Amino acid sequence: MSAPALTKNQALVFDVLEKADGPLSAYTILDKLRDHGFRAPLQVYRALEKLLEYGVVHRLESINSFVACAHPGENCHSHGIVAFAICESCGQVMEFHDHEVDHRLMDWTKSKKFKAEKTTIEIRGLCEACAA
Amino acid sequence: MSAPALTKNQALVFDVLEKADGPLSAYTILDKLRDHGFRAPLQVYRALEKLLEYGVVHRLESINSFVACAHPGENCHSHGIVAFAICESCGQVMEFHDHEVDHRLMDWTKSKKFKAEKTTIEIRGLCEACAA
DNA sequence: ATCGCACACGTTATAGCATAACGCAATTGA
DNA sequence: TCAATTGCGTTATGCTATAACGTGTGCGAT
Ligand SMILES: [Zn+2]
Ligand SMILES: [Zn+2]
Ligand SMILES: [Zn+2]
Ligand SMILES: [Zn+2]
Numbered sequence: 001m002s003a004p005a006l007t008k009n010q011a012l013v014f015d016v017l018e019k020a021d022g023p024l025s026a027y028t029i030l031d032k033l034r035d036h037g038f039r040a041p042l043q044v045y046r047a048l049e050k051l052l053e054y055g056v057v058h059r060l061e062s063i064n065s066f067v068a069c070a071h072p073g074e075n076c077h078s079h080g081i082v083a084f085a086i087c088e089s090c091g092q093v094m095e096f097h098d099h100e101v102d103h104r105l106m107d108w109t110k111s112k113k114f115k116a117e118k119t120t121i122e123i124r125g126l127c128e129a130c131a132a
Numbered sequence: 133m134s135a136p137a138l139t140k141n142q143a144l145v146f147d148v149l150e151k152a153d154g155p156l157s158a159y160t161i162l163d164k165l166r167d168h169g170f171r172a173p174l175q176v177y178r179a180l181e182k183l184l185e186y187g188v189v190h191r192l193e194s195i196n197s198f199v200a201c202a203h204p205g206e207n208c209h210s211h212g213i214v215a216f217a218i219c220e221s222c223g224q225v226m227e228f229h230d231h232e233v234d235h236r237l238m239d240w241t242k243s244k245k246f247k248a249e250k251t252t253i254e255i256r257g258l259c260e261a262c263a264a
Numbered sequence: 265a266t267c268g269c270a271c272a273c274g275t276t277a278t279a280g281c282a283t284a285a286c287g288c289a290a291t292t293g294a
Numbered sequence: 295t296c297a298a299t300t301g302c303g304t305t306a307t308g309c310t311a312t313a314a315c316g317t318g319t320g321c322g323a324t
Contacts, residue, residue: 007301027280040304045282050301061194062252064281064310083237085246094244101236105215105255108228113260114217120194120254123237128245139272159309172275177311182272196281196310 004054012036013047014068017057022091023065060084060093062122070095081105083121089130135186135207144168145179146200149189154223155197192216192225194254202227213237215253221262 006014016032017024024032026044038044048066051057055077056069063086069076076082080102085094101121109116125131138146148164149156156164158176170176180198183189187209188201195218201208208214212234217226233253241248257263 009302025281037303041282042284043303046301061254083240085241085244085248087246088249094246096240098236098240101233104230104233104236105253108215108230109217109255109257112217112226113263114219114226114255115258115263116217116255117220117257119256120252121237122193122252123241123246123248124251125241125249126247131245131247141273157310173311174313175274178272 007047007050009038009043010047010050012038013044014051014056017051017066017068018072020068023060023063023067023086023093025065029066058082058084058095060086060122061120062086062124067093067095081119081121083123085123085125085127087127087130088124089126092127094127135188138183139179141170141175142179142182144170145176146183146188149183149198149200150204152200155192155195155199155218155225157197161198190214190216190227192218192254193252194218194256199225199227213251213253215255217255217257217259219259219262220256221258224259226259 012033013029016029026041026048029048030038030041030044033044048057048059052059052066055075056072058067058069058076059065060067067084071079079097080099081097083096083098083101085096087093105119106116108114144165145161148161158173158180161180162170162173162176165176180189180191184191184198187207188204190199190201190208191197192199199216203211211229212231213229215228215230215233217228219225237251238248240246
């Protein structure tokens with residue numbers, strides 16, 4: 001499940017996300033890639049689908065946006081549950097992991113015999129700079 | 133911030149959500165209320181906005197849907213962070229609270245001086261019945 | 265009383281997010 | 295060589311959410 005070599009479109013999308021200083025929507029990515037031949041949303045969504053699968057990009061459910069993983073080179077899927085703090089003022093995203101949170105949520109799912117496939121943790125608010 | 137008497141539209145939307153056996157999208161709610169005079173999405177979204185504010189309805193960010201709070205009568209906002217387990221097969225939702233998770237996330241936000249406004253925890257997977 | 269304001273409501277239009285369905289080309293492995 | 299897989303491009307469509315405008319109603323201040 002580690003990332004194979006990216007295709008041209010996947011590399012273009014990943015590059016845009018890596019260079020961005022915050023999460024981007026699929027349509028924003030599309031606009032940034034029109035000069036490179038992108039014409040339709042599906043080109044972006046198909047690339048994103050693979051990048052998500054490889055664990056090099058994360059989807060932020062609460063803002064319908066995508067962000068490059070903060071751990072380049074590693075396989076983020078192996079770090080347990082990923083959590084995000086999203087500043088609603090400047091848009092910056094902090095990615096972190098907390099094994100104690102993982103354990104508590106796993107304990108709950110086990111007790112309910114719920115088979116977890118994908119867990120979302122997103123904290124929206126104001127970063128230190130914006131809260132001042 | 134406790135819920136005042138609901139208006140007609142708010143009561144209709146809440147009633148639909150309470151009687152449903154799972155989360156509903158705004159447009160599904162709209163369809164269920166056409167017989168009661170609803171004609172446009174905004175009628176639903178405006179009611180939902182208030183119901184969310186009163187804490188009697190929750191929004192599930194990962195599936196763009198809404199669900200009635202599992203704690204009727206109480207103010208769910210006072211229970212700390214709300215977490216959801218969503219079965220991707222049958223659609224059932226379990227709502228729960230875990231103070232230890234709250235504390236761990238609050239510790240993290242404090243250490244980063246991040247001012248949390250709204251936190252989303254959603255576990256998607258298979259419920260016990262569907263996993264069998 | 266009546267003015268001003270807040271709020272709910274109705275309607276039309278538009279913006280933003282995501283996928284279906286078709287066909288083609290390159291790759292791969294039997 | 296043939297079939298299966300994967301990526302790609304295009305058009306069309308569907309789903310989710312909000313903007314902008316106007317109406318009516320209740321209610322306190324003047
Ligand atoms: Zn990551
Ligand atoms: Zn900020
Ligand atoms: Zn609740
Ligand atoms: Zn189920």
